[in-house]
Amino acid sequence: MKLNVDFPTYMYVNGHTLRFAFQEEVSQNNLALVRSFTMFLQTHYAPQIREIVPSYHTVTVFLQDTTLPVQQMPQYWVEWQGSQHNEKVQSITIPVCYDEEFALDMERIMTYTKLSYEAIIERHSKPVYDVFLMGFLPGFPYLGVLDERLHMPRLEVPRKHVVAGTVGIGGEQTGIYPIDSPGGWNIIGRTPIALFHPKRTPHFLIKPNQQVKLERITKKEYENLLRKEL
Amino acid sequence: MARLLRVKKVGVFGSLQDQGRFGYRNYGIPTSGPMDATSYQLGNEILQNDTNAVALEIFIGGFCFEALTTQSYVMTGAPAICLLNGEPIAMWVTFTLYAGDELTIKTVQQGSIVYLHTIGGFEAPLTLGSRSAYEKGNIGLPIMRGMVLTSQICRKIEPRRGIWGKALPNFSCKKVRIYPGVHYELFTTTSREALLTTSYQYTGGNRMGYYFSGEMLTLASPREILSESTQFGTIQVPTSGQPIILMADAQTVGGYPIIATVHEADLAIVAQLKTYESLQFEWVKE
Numbered sequence: 001m002k003l004n005v006d007f008p009t010y011m012y013v014n015g016h017t018l019r020f021a022f023q024e025e026v027s028q029n030n031l032a033l034v035r036s037f038t039m040f041l042q043t044h045y046a047p048q049i050r051e052i053v054p055s056y057h058t059v060t061v062f063l064q065d066t067t068l069p070v071q072q073m074p075q076y077w078v079e080w081q082g083s084q085h086n087e088k089v090q091s092i093t094i095p096v097c098y099d100e101e102f103a104l105d106m107e108r109i110m111t112y113t114k115l116s117y118e119a120i121i122e123r124h125s126k127p128v129y130d131v132f133l134m135g136f137l138p139g140f141p142y143l144g145v146l147d148e149r150l151h152m153p154r155l156e157v158p159r160k161h162v163v164a165g166t167v168g169i170g171g172e173q174t175g176i177y178p179i180d181s182p183g184g185w186n187i188i189g190r191t192p193i194a195l196f197h198p199k200r201t202p203h204f205l206i207k208p209n210q211q212v213k214l215e216r217i218t219k220k221e222y223e224n225l226l227r228k229e230l
Numbered sequence: 231m232a233r234l235l236r237v238k239k240v241g242v243f244g245s246l247q248d249q250g251r252f253g254y255r256n257y258g259i260p261t262s263g264p265m266d267a268t269s270y271q272l273g274n275e276i277l278q279n280d281t282n283a284v285a286l287e288i289f290i291g292g293f294c295f296e297a298l299t300t301q302s303y304v305m306t307g308a309p310a311i312c313l314l315n316g317e318p319i320a321m322w323v324t325f326t327l328y329a330g331d332e333l334t335i336k337t338v339q340q341g342s343i344v345y346l347h348t349i350g351g352f353e354a355p356l357t358l359g360s361r362s363a364y365e366k367g368n369i370g371l372p373i374m375r376g377m378v379l380t381s382q383i384c385r386k387i388e389p390r391r392g393i394w395g396k397a398l399p400n401f402s403c404k405k406v407r408i409y410p411g412v413h414y415e416l417f418t419t420t421s422r423e424a425l426l427t428t429s430y431q432y433t434g435g436n437r438m439g440y441y442f443s444g445e446m447l448t449l450a451s452p453r454e455i456l457s458e459s460t461q462f463g464t465i466q467v468p469t470s471g472q473p474i475i476l477m478a479d480a481q482t483v484g485g486y487p488i489i490a491t492v493h494e495a496d497l498a499i500v501a502q503l504k505t506y507e508s509l510q511f512e513w514v515k516e
Contacts, residue, residue, distance in 0.1 A: 014493060204257050
């Protein structure tokens with residue numbers, strides 16, 4: 001993959017927050033750039049940084065103090081891109097049950113996509129997804145890239161209550177609700193595995209730099225796994 | 231461990247907060263911490279507490295506590311009617327409760343948030359590096375009737391300490407400084423003008439966000455916004471055209487256009503708005 005060596009545009013969001021932005025698009029190229037730039041910042045400027053939030057095309061830096069030497073950055077960024085950084089991307093498999101009991105919006109998805117129940121599951125569970133972004137809820141992964149045929153507009157009226165473990169499709173992404181929450185994504189299945197544990201470690205099952213594989217399981221397997229989780 | 235206070239009555243909402251939770255924003259964990267950091271910090275200073283000591287944050291009032299032991303406290307935040315065994319007591323000055331005393335935080339007179347601080351801070355479980363409650367993420371517990379608040383230290387402060395007069399924070403100026411948001415230029419000229427020349431009325435909210443009502447803010451041409459980092463102070467505009475200011479429990483990412491961000495030092499003014507009060511925005515002067 002050819003990386004764009006241009007330095008991202010930047011602006012101060014407030015006195016302690018710097019926002020760097022690449023081209024506004026959801027793409028594998030952006031994912032690579034955002035990850036590389038995040039690692040670049042962590043390597044060169046760790047003492048000045050409190051937190052970093054990467055997204056599809058931005059890297060937002062929460063500063064300890066109020067400045068980063070932005071003027072000197074482009075040069076270091078070029079050098080950084082010229083050298084090899086092998087970041088190991090870990091992979092995790094999440095079991096998902098697509099049974100009718102959990103796939104509350106399957107009819108809507110079938111009507112919209114003109115695909116069969118089987119074909120939808122097949123296309124949804126096939127790819128190895130990248131975690132493009134985490135947020136909205138603690139441990140909520142925005143997974144991509146979703147099969148084009150499965151792109152679905154969000155519900156017009158969001159549900160007041162979506163159960164933890166719910167797997168949904170929102171636009172061109174898929175994701176998993178780690179905790180109970182209101183939500184407007186199309187519900188396609190449920191995982192028995194808890195993604196967020198406030199009270200025990202590790203707190204998060206999925207990490208920002210991971211790849212995620214969804215493995216189709218039967219309702220029986222779902223129930224067995226759920227018993228183990230409790 | 232000292233058992234300090236038994237909660238006899240709960241009002242709108244109360245939670246224990248330290249300075250906040252940092253380091254997990256990229257996992258979707260908001261910072262939480264005090265809504266009005268100014269009052270929170272001053273409370274800890276008055277008691278000579280650690281800057282990260284846990285305080286009880288109370289919305290509006292309606293709380294009543296029974297003291298279980300001798301301990302000193304201070305109350306800060308919005309001016310409120312507070313009673314010790316039925317008699318009014320002052321905020322911003324330390325006071326001591328003895329076993330059997332009844333402390334009532336009845337209701338705010340201005341503003342909306344009151345802090346009750348104790349020497350050494352209240353005890354709360356440490357989760358992801360912080361003792362701040364984050365209700366939506368099942369971190370920490372909301373304050374409930376019958377609950378007993380505890381601390382590590384139990385002591386009486388003599389002589390009394392406090393702050394008075396000009397040293398008190400003043401939240402009466404309802405004007406806050408803003409930085410232009412990343413999507414500011416995408417709004418219509420009328421909207422951009424309205425943001426700075428008209429006022430916006432606070433219609434309600436909670437620790438996650440405050441909702442406002444006023445002149446419509448609209449994008450020049452409707453478009454999808456890619457989700458990106460948001461924080462305490464982000465002013466986002468959903469399709470309704472009415473702005474929302476994200477507060478201490480702000481979600482870490484959002485997909486609504488961001489028209490501006492409130493200056494860090496003015497967040498307490500926003501937090502202390504009372505329902506139906508109006509707010510004005512002005513640019514930060516560099």
